[in-house]
Amino acid sequence: MKNILKILRTEKGWSQAALAEKLDVSRQSINAIETGKYDPSLPLAFAVARLFGRPIEEIFDDEVELAHAAE
Template sequence: MLDGLARPGRGRIVKNRLKVLRAERDWSQQDLAQRLEVSRQSVNAIETGRYDPSLPLAFRIAALFDMPIEAIFTPD
């Protein structure tokens, strides 16, 4: 069987509630970054929608806030 074709543009940009969850706890982006063990710029980039987190990072975020991934991220 022939290998399948797949379109070039992968789906992207998942909305998230990070900024709100962070505000509820009065954490700075820096605070959150340290708890997630990523850089502050990564937190900022995710919050401002420049890119999506990896799946492992999404799991760390969900664990930190003790919520399912779907309660924080939505595929818009």
């Protein structure tokens, strides 16, 4: 799943470690989400959305996966 987490984070001037601390996850979790290696659960995605004050679908984009599923 693609996402704009890295863009949002850098806009705020936060490091991965700082964002990880705010979400109470490991720094590796943030890196894995940003690089698309790991898709967060709904509770974590909601927490990210709340933190940046944006709707989930604005941060996470599952269009690529939906296209694959439709094929």
